[in-house]
Amino acid sequence: MSSIVEKQNEVVDEFSMFEDWMQRYEYMIELGKSLPLIDERYKTDDNIIKGCQSRVWVHADMNDNDKIEFTADSDAIITKGIIAILIRVFSDQTPKEILEANTDFIDEIGLKEHLSPTRANGLVSMIKQLKMYALAYSKA
């Protein structure tokens, strides 16, 4: 199983092949379609991430190997792509690894603008939420 850093490097490599924003966004839209979808019963208001212009739901389960698996959904496609990238990197990792991970790779794949808190698409809130799940499971 790859570590978070390995998976981040993988994503950075993939994105480095794109020449312009169009290709990057087309790829993100593709990734959004492969997002591991949240079970409908977890799509509750409680699981909505605040601070997003679109609605984003995230759920976390602990698997048999004591690793966290995330599922999610959003009503906006680009947001789905962004959360798919995060989940690809963070899913199937231990709570500790998730809590310790840094997220500089977002900048490297040219999505820095989405990190701006004024952007209100909530990438920052999404990362925080994934970490909050990890924190909760690390105490469980």
Add this chain to the structure above:
Amino acid sequence: MIKTAEGFNVEKIRNDFPILNRKVNGRNLVYFDNAATSQTPQQVIDCIVDYYQNYNANIHRGVHALSQEATEAYENARRIVQRHFNAKDFKEIILTSGTTHSINLVASGYEKFMTAGDEVLVSGLEHHSNIVPWQMLCEKTGAQLKVLAMTEEGVLDMQSFEDLLNFKTKLVMVNHVSNALGTINPIEDIIEKAHAVGAKVLVDGAQATPHIKPDVQALDVDYYTCSAHKICGPTGVGMLYGKQELLEELPPYQGGGEMIDQVSFEKTTYAGLPNKFEAGTPNICGGIAFGKALDYMNSIGFESIAAYEQDLLDYATQRLNEFDNIIIYGPNTDAKTAVISFNFQGLHPYDVGTLVDKMGIAVRTGHHCAQPIMEFFKIPGTIRASFSFYNTKAEIDLFIEALQKANSMLL
């Protein structure tokens, strides 16, 4: 004489706006977020620079030359605003930090006059800044907030207005033009009917003033507000117009310098209008530049602006209707200002907004600070393109191209 869009020299006007030469994401900026804030012409920028370079001083205080000059310029700006809105007296023009401040000033003053059993009537088309202060007033006083419904077409239901209006109604709040949909509301009718039951009317003019030159005396409106930053002026300055006899009765909003007559620990007496409502050092430069901005817009002329913008609105609407999956919210083009609030069937406004931004186009996406309207249509938000007299049909073509590209990427 009604002027037409012909002969409107938009290229010359565009030269007044340096920001229009900017590139965004490698493309020429297309700025269609004018309802959020307008761009600033060089004449206004120069006015701001001139103030800080040549006569920056506090007003109403010093006998020295600079203070005199600044005071004169600031009070002259107040006269420009007075003339623009045709207020009877300069005392009726309170310079505030903007519409939000103006509304809160009135709402806070009415705590003195409201009691449980009184009603305030707020239109369903309002910006949050013309909703929340009244909710706060009702919470404090026990008065009841009633909502004037809107219809599927995004216009106010005037039948429901007459039904709701009664002798307990103390205040009616409505915007002159809706920020989310561009609807021009029938404020003449609303004011007349509200007055018939003795209610006062506050009209939020934040979205009307970029397109329409209101005459507060002809309207017989009790309170009217606007923000300079939507009419080519700077941010953080705006106006509250109030009829003199109403403003005389309204208690001061904030205490401090400028708003007093005599201060002692036993008793303080307040200054007369308009100073009573202008505590502290105001946005002096902003006020002066606000006057300059109105002069600038009047030099182009509101009739010409309205005709030219109508032409842009009609063209943009016609082009948007080329999309099979377009949904446009709000009334037809003849009943609104140059604003188009829309969605594409099956697409989230946020996705579309993100992609067109990449193509250099600035539009607003989201709920536009009018969540009740989005709730009404059961949508997360809209894409809002709002045009100004410095926009062009060529820019609309670029916008349509960007939307075509966004559609092909997202669908």
